[in-house]
Amino acid sequence: xxxxxxxxxxxxxxxxxxxxxxxxxxxxxxxxxxxxxxxxxxxxxxxxxxxxxxxxxxxxxxxxxxxxxxxxxxxxxxxxxxxxxxxxxxxxxxxxxxxxxxxxxxxxxxxxxxxxxxxxxxxxxxxxxxxxxxxxxxxxxxxxxxxxxxxxxxxxxxxxxxxxxxxxxxxxxxxxxxxxxxxxxxxxxxxxxxxxxxxxxxxxxxxxxxxxxxxxxxxxxxxxxxxxxxxxxxxxxxxxxxxxxxxxxxxxxxxxxxxxxxxxxxxxxxxxxxxxxxxxxxxxxxxxxxxxxxxxxxxxxxxxxxxxxxxxxxxxxxxxxxxxxx
Amino acid sequence: xxxxxxxxxxxxxxxxxxxxxxxxxxxxxxxxxxxxxxxxxxxxxxxxxxxxxxxxxxxxxxxxxxxxxxxxxxxxxxxxxxxxxxxxxxxxxxxxxxxxxxxxxxxxxxxxxxxxxxxxxxxxxxxxxxxxxxxxxxxxxxxxxxxxxxxxxxxxxxxxxxxxxxxxxxxxxxxxxxxxxxxxxxxxxxxxxxxxxxxxxxxxxxxxxxxxxxxxxxxxxxxxxxxxxxxxxxxxxxxxxxxxxxxxxxxxxxxxxxxxxxxxxxxxxxxxxxx
Ligand SMILES: Cc1cc2nc3c(=O)[nH]c(=O)nc-3n(C[C@H](O)[C@H](O)[C@H](O)COP(=O)(O)OP(=O)(O)OC[C@H]3O[C@@H](n4cnc5c(N)ncnc54)[C@H](O)[C@@H]3O)c2cc1C
Ligand SMILES: Nc1ncnc2c1ncn2[C@@H]1O[C@H](COP(=O)(O)O)[C@@H](O)[C@H]1O
Numbered sequence: 083x084x085x086x087x088x089x090x091x092x093x094x095x096x097x098x099x100x101x102x103x104x105x106x107x108x109x110x111x112x113x114x115x116x117x118x119x120x121x122x123x124x125x126x127x128x129x130x131x132x133x134x135x136x137x138x139x140x141x142x143x144x145x146x147x148x149x150x151x152x153x154x155x156x157x158x159x160x161x162x163x164x165x166x167x168x169x170x171x172x173x174x175x176x177x178x179x180x181x182x183x184x185x186x187x188x189x190x191x192x193x194x195x196x197x198x199x200x201x202x203x204x205x206x207x208x209x210x211x212x213x214x215x216x217x218x219x220x221x222x223x224x225x226x227x228x229x230x231x232x233x234x235x236x237x238x239x240x241x242x243x244x245x246x247x248x249x250x251x252x253x254x255x256x257x258x259x260x261x262x263x264x265x266x267x268x269x270x271x272x273x274x275x276x277x278x279x280x281x282x283x284x285x286x287x288x289x290x291x292x293x294x295x296x297x298x299x300x301x302x303x304x305x306x307x308x309x310x311x312x313x314x315x316x317x318x319x320x321x322x323x324x325x326x327x328x329x330x331x332x333x334x335x336x337x338x339x340x341x342x343x344x345x346x347x348x349x350x351x352x353x354x355x356x357x358x359x360x361x362x363x364x365x366x367x368x369x370x371x372x373x374x375x376x377x378x379x380x381x382x383x384x385x386x387x388x389x390x391x392x393x394x395x396x397x398x399x400x401x402x403x404x405x406x407x408x
Numbered sequence: 409x410x411x412x413x414x415x416x417x418x419x420x421x422x423x424x425x426x427x428x429x430x431x432x433x434x435x436x437x438x439x440x441x442x443x444x445x446x447x448x449x450x451x452x453x454x455x456x457x458x459x460x461x462x463x464x465x466x467x468x469x470x471x472x473x474x475x476x477x478x479x480x481x482x483x484x485x486x487x488x489x490x491x492x493x494x495x496x497x498x499x500x501x502x503x504x505x506x507x508x509x510x511x512x513x514x515x516x517x518x519x520x521x522x523x524x525x526x527x528x529x530x531x532x533x534x535x536x537x538x539x540x541x542x543x544x545x546x547x548x549x550x551x552x553x554x555x556x557x558x559x560x561x562x563x564x565x566x567x568x569x570x571x572x573x574x575x576x577x578x579x580x581x582x583x584x585x586x587x588x589x590x591x592x593x594x595x596x597x598x599x600x601x602x603x604x605x606x607x608x609x610x611x612x613x614x615x616x617x618x619x620x621x622x623x624x625x626x627x628x629x630x631x632x633x634x635x636x637x638x639x640x641x642x643x644x645x646x647x648x649x650x651x652x653x654x655x656x657x658x659x660x661x662x663x664x665x666x667x668x669x670x671x672x673x674x675x676x677x678x679x680x681x682x683x
């Protein structure tokens with residue numbers, strides 16, 4: 083039996099959607115191992131966010147609210163996660179494998195001397211013991227692993243755990259004292275967070291994604307925005323498009339960028355390198371537009387259109403408008 | 409500045425389609441695969457070279473860059489490659505890939521750091537074979553050092569580094585006083601990503617990692633490369649995570665090519681029903 087501690091990801095006083103995937107994991111794993119799960123909300127001014135977390139059926143919502151936690155610095159967050167895990171005797175600590183989760187939980191594992199499995203895609207209980215499945219080699223293999231340390235630390239792939247819905251009920255809120263920072267924390271200074279503002283849905287939450295590659299050049303926005311607007315889609319990009327500065331880095335999809343699995347993924351002027359496929363081949367329907375009929379993207383595309391994108395995308399905008407109007 | 413760069417050799421990811429899973433699923437079969445440095449670690453070496461030079465005169469080296477790998481004798485080839493690009497010394501911790509996990513690599517690296525006393529450990533954010541993304545964070549914790557993961561930019565300041573971290577939704581900038589652990593992301597090798605104190609802010613590097621000229625490859629053969637047994641660095645060689653089975657990914661069935669936009673829209677509306 084293992085009780086599970088979910089580390090919530092919060093931003094601007096709100097719960098980020100990523101958290102709901104970690105909760106989905108916790109429900110599965112708690113059920114499989116006959117335990118319960120709790121949620122830890124930590125940060126500065128997180129009372130409102132914590133309140134949003136009480137409806138998911140958690141045994142409790144643990145709140146560590148402290149002005150010292152304004153501006154995320156791992157060295158200030160990790161000790162409180164560790165303290166909460168120890169205080170509650172949790173057997174598993176989980177967060178979603180976002181930049182936040184991957185940064186924080188690996189250090190938490192180091193502090194707990196715990197085994198850490200990153201980015202897991204499935205959990206199974208075998209004889210009361212948890213086994214985790216995780217993608218490796220850019221998604222070219224999956225490995226099943228288990229962790230034998232007293233506490234197990236995992237991050238979960240957001241696209242593989244559909245976001246938990248509130249289940250009613252009101253979990254009790256418990257205040258928790260913030261632990262002193264890690265050794266070395268005094269040598270680190272949070273300077274700034276430069277946010278990329280966007281009116282579009284976030285990549286992890288969008289049901290349609292329009293993604294562009296190197297082929298779009300400086301026309302990236304001009305060509306893709308009208309289509310994305312029309313479809314209410316999020317915009318994504320290949321590494322080459324990000325590296326070249328055609329798209330902001332935070333839009334990168336792939337092995338080392340965002341992992342997505344929308345209902346519809348349109349890959350436009352993207353060749354389909356394995357590192358890119360690793361981030362999107364779980365999408366339900368994939369459309370590729372590429373002028374090279376042999377581009378590897380066609381090996382995963384449900385519908386391929388061999389064409390010049392500068393002509394095909396505007397045509398597609400017109401045709402979708404017509405179809406929607408009908 | 410003295411910089412330690414942990415570097416893993418990996419089965420060439422661009423050959424990853426050839427990765428075979430043993431019939432009983434017990435292991436990943438790497439026979440016949442080409443090896444190359446983990447790309448992120450190669451980028452870390454490049455960043456380390458940039459931090460220990462004036463970009464305008466890269467042949468004049470300052471500071472020291474030490475590369476370390478954990479692996480069998482054949483991994484020496486990968487270390488020599490890095491010596492050829494400009495690293496000064498190399499250490500191979502003798503072991504096999506199967507005998508390692510992130511925790512063990514971090515525990516042994518801690519002991520090596522205590523011997524070598526670098527100002528900075530600069531490494532990849534993840535090895536692209538296991539995609540585990542953890543050694544840097546665990547090492548920082550064991551050392552009690554500040555860390556900055558997913559670095560896309562690095563600027564040297566007196567006794568410190570200004571680090572731009574690529575995170576969801578933007579860039580977090582941190583200032584870390586040395587010694588510290590920094591893990592790098594893809595864009596660390598862009599032309600204006602890394603500046604040492606000696607390099608003019610107007611300097612632009614060539615995109616990507618530097619190539620090694622033939623004389624440098626010859627000279628690298630004479631650079632020091634030492635071997636250390638794993639147990640000497642970490643008497644406890646137990647693992648924290650155990651793999652029991654490997655599976656191939658689910659295959660996507662090949663789709664169809666459509667002749668034009670009209671057919672595409674028709675299929676999306678009437679067949680896939682996603683519009
Ligand atoms: C360590 C590492 C990690 C990586 N991680 C990622 C990752 O997370 N995500 C990622 O995407 N990549 C990643 N990559 C890079 C990856 O290997 C590819 O280099 C990259 O995905 C290529 O991007 P692209 O398809 O836009 O560019 P290209 O490969 O240059 O492809 C451009 C495509 O556009 C087509 N084209 C050109 N003009 C037109 C036109 N007018 N109309 C229609 N089609 C046109 C071409 O036929 C071509 O197929 C990684 C690489 C490494 C080494
Ligand atoms: N066998 C190894 N030898 C040297 N460095 C390693 C090894 N394994 C991991 N590392 C380092 O740790 C980083 C993160 O790896 P990982 O946590 O395994 O994804 C890599 O980019 C390397 O710098």
